[in-house]
Structure formats: structure tokens, C-alpha cells
Amino acid sequence: MNISFSEIVLILAVALLLFGPEQLPSIARQLGKLVADLRKGTNAIRREFYNSVYQPTQELTRDLRVQGQQLRSLRADVLAPPSSTASQPKTEDARTQSPAETLSSAPNGDAV
Numbered sequence: 179m180n181i182s183f184s185e186i187v188l189i190l191a192v193a194l195l196l197f198g199p200e201q202l203p204s205i206a207r208q209l210g211k212l213v214a215d216l217r218k219g220t221n222a223i224r225r226e227f228y229n230s231v232y233q234p235t236q237e238l239t240r241d242l243r244v245q246g247q248q249l250r251s252l253r254a255d256v257l258a259p260p261s262s263t264a265s266q267p268k269t270e271d272a273r274t275q276s277p278a279e280t281l282s283s284a285p286n287g288d289a290v
Contacts, residue, residue, distance in 0.1 A: 197205055 194202055
């Protein structure tokens with residue numbers, strides 16, 4: 179709602195003609211109080227909206243982003259290839275050993 183200066187002057191001139199110079203200050207005072215009360219009301223509504231809707235939504239969004247980052251990190255860790263085979267213990271069972279390896283690894287160290 180854009181009101182130009184000339185429109186404001188026109189409104190003031192009409193108000194002066196309708197109400198006269200005696201009542202115009204009291205009407206302006208009442209109008210000022212009305213505008214102040216409207217601003218207080220709209221600020222209270224805006225504050226209530228922010229506290230009940232916007233702020234919890236922002237907190238939820240932040241928490242979801244953190245959870246998403248954690249899930250992406252976990253997914254990358256799970257899908258990543260092993261970094262080195264030296265850190266993994268080498269487990270061979272008797273089925274994969276050749277007969278010569280089996281004989282050389284006898285408990286007493288003697289070859290059979």
C-alpha cells in the first residue's frame with residue numbers, strides 16, 4: 179500500500195474540512211493509538227508464529243541435516259574398500275593350505 183505525499187495532503191485536507199480544527203488533534207491522537215495497538219498486535223502474532231512454527235521447523239531441519247550427514251558418512255565408511263590388507267588378520271584353514279604347507283606347520287616344527 180503506497181500512498182504518495184499528495185494523497186496524504188488530500189486526506190488531511192478532507193479530514194480538516196469534515197472534523198474542523200478543534201477535533202482534528204484528538205482524532206489524530208486516537209488514530210495514532212489505534213495504529214500503535216495494531217502494530218503491537220501484529221508483532222505479537224508474528225512472535226507467536228515464530229516461536230510455535232518457524233523456530234521448531236528450523237531446529238528440526240538442522241537436526242535432519244546433521245542426521246543426513248552422519249548417514250552419508252556411515253554409508254561412505256561401509257561402501258569404502260578396505261584401506262590395507264596388512265591390518266586384516268590372515269586366516270587360512272586347512273582346506274586352503276597345500277599339503278607341503280600343512281606338513282611344514284606341524285606343532286613341533288618338524289616336517290613329517
